[in-house]
Amino acid sequence: MGPLDRKAYFDDARRIVVKVGSNVLTEDDGLNLKVVRSISRQICRLIDRGLEVILVSSGAMAAGIRKIGLARRPDEIPKRQAVSAVGQAGLIMEYENAFERYGNKVAQILLTGDNLSNRKMYLNARNTLHTLLAWQVVPIINENDTVAIESIKFGDNDNLAAQITLMMDADLLIILSDIDGLFDKDPRHFPDARLIPAVTHFSRTIEKQASAIPGSLGSGGMLSKIKAARKVTSSGIPMVIANGNIPDVLEHIFDGQAIGTFFVPGEERMAKRKCWIGYSIKPEGSLTIDDGAVTAIVRRGKSLLPSGILEVEGDFGIGAGVQFKSTTGEILGVGLVNYSAADIRKIRGLQSSRIAEKLGEKPYDEVIHRDNLVITEHCP
Structure with missing residues (x-):
C-alpha cells in the first residue's frame, strides 16, 4: 500500500x-x-x-x-x-x-x-x-x-x-x-x-x-x-x-x-519487547554518550559500549531502564543496562577489554546490548 x-x-x-x-x-x-x-x-x-x-x-x-x-x-x-x-x-x-x-x-x-x-x-x-x-x-x-x-x-x-x-x-x-x-x-x-x-x-x-x-x-x-x-x-x-x-x-x-x-x-x-522497553518502562537514570557512540547507535544500530560513555546520572542496578543522551542533552532512547550505575562509573570511557581490570570480572562487553536498546526521541 x-x-x-x-x-x-x-x-x-x-x-x-x-x-x-x-x-x-x-x-x-x-x-x-x-x-x-x-x-x-x-x-x-x-x-x-x-x-x-x-x-x-x-x-x-x-x-x-x-x-x-x-x-x-x-x-x-x-x-x-x-x-x-x-x-x-x-x-x-x-x-x-x-x-x-x-x-x-x-x-x-x-x-x-x-x-x-x-x-x-x-x-x-x-x-x-x-x-x-x-x-x-x-x-x-x-x-x-x-x-x-x-x-x-x-x-x-x-x-x-x-x-x-x-x-x-x-x-x-x-x-x-x-x-x-x-x-x-x-x-x-x-x-x-x-x-x-x-x-x-x-x-x-x-x-x-x-x-x-x-x-x-x-x-x-x-x-x-x-x-x-x-x-x-x-x-x-x-x-x-x-x-x-x-x-x-x-x-x-x-x-x-x-x-x-x-x-x-x-x-x-x-x-513487542522493544515497545515495552522504549515506551513503558520508567528510566531510573541517564547516560551521556559521545558523538561516536551516537553515530554507532543511531545510524548503525550498534550496542552501547563503555568507551562511549561520558557521564552517569542516577543510582540504578543491573537490568534497570536508563536513558541515553547526547552531549547537547538530547535524549535519544532507552535501554536495559548490564551493569549498575556504580560499575558504569568505574568503566566509562574504557575499551571493553579493560572491564575485567576495573571490576574483577567481565560478564558483558556492552553496557546496553542493541537487543535491549530503543531509539525513541531522535528527531531531525
Whole structure:
C-alpha cells in the first residue's frame, strides 16, 4: 500500500484503539451523554464489522468537577483524586448503559504508569486485555487518578493510549479531540490556520506547531498527541487525530473519508519487547554518550559500549531502564543496562577489554546490548 493510502490501512485493521478526550465527552453540567452514546454506538458498529476495539476514555476528572459542583480543577492532589473517583463512577456507568443498548458488554480497567513499567504487571495487563477481547467484551481504560502520583503517572491519556496500542499490537490508533486535527497554527485564534491532512515524518517544525495548540479541560494538548503519534508510527502503526464531535466520525474514517490528520507509520513493526522497553518502562537514570557512540547507535544500530560513555546520572542496578543522551542533552532512547550505575562509573570511557581490570570480572562487553536498546526521541 502507498504511504498515503489511508483506506488500505483501515481495511487491513483488525484491532484498533480509540482514545476520547475530556473536551469531547463533557459539557457545562457534566458528561455529555449524547456524545457518550454516539461514541458507544459507533464502536459497536465497528465491532459488527469484525473489528476488536479498545477504548481509552478521559472524562473522569471533568465529570467529577461538574458533578460535585466545583468551579475548576482542584490544585491539591487528594482533592483531584477524590474528584476523579466521583467522576469515574458516573463515566463507566454511562458507558455500560450505552453499550448494553447494542448488546455489548464493557470492562473497566484503571492503570498507573507503574503497572506497565513493571514487566510482570505489563504482561498480566496484556493477558487480561486479550482475554476480554476473546470474550467480546470492550475494555474501557483510564488512568487510575485516584491513586496515581506524579512519579507513576502516564502524563495524559494520549500517552496511555499509545502505550496500550503498542502493548496490544493494535493496527491503528484513533485519537478523538475537540479539534479537527493538526493545524499549522491554532485555529481557535487564527482564521487562516490550515489543517495538515497527513504527516509522513516528524520534524522540529511539527512539534513547534503542535506546542502552540494547547488543551483546556484535558491534561494533554496537541503536543501530547504528536508525541503519541511518534511512539506508534515509529513502531509501524498508523494514527489519526480527528474531531470527535463530527457525527459518526469513526464510521466515516473507516469508510475512507479524509477526516482529520493521518500519521503515516514506519515500514517495520517494532518487536513487542522493544515497545515495552522504549515506551513503558520508567528510566531510573541517564547516560551521556559521545558523538561516536551516537553515530554507532543511531545510524548503525550498534550496542552501547563503555568507551562511549561520558557521564552517569542516577543510582540504578543491573537490568534497570536508563536513558541515553547526547552531549547537547538530547535524549535519544532507552535501554536495559548490564551493569549498575556504580560499575558504569568505574568503566566509562574504557575499551571493553579493560572491564575485567576495573571490576574483577567481565560478564558483558556492552553496557546496553542493541537487543535491549530503543531509539525513541531522535528527531531531525
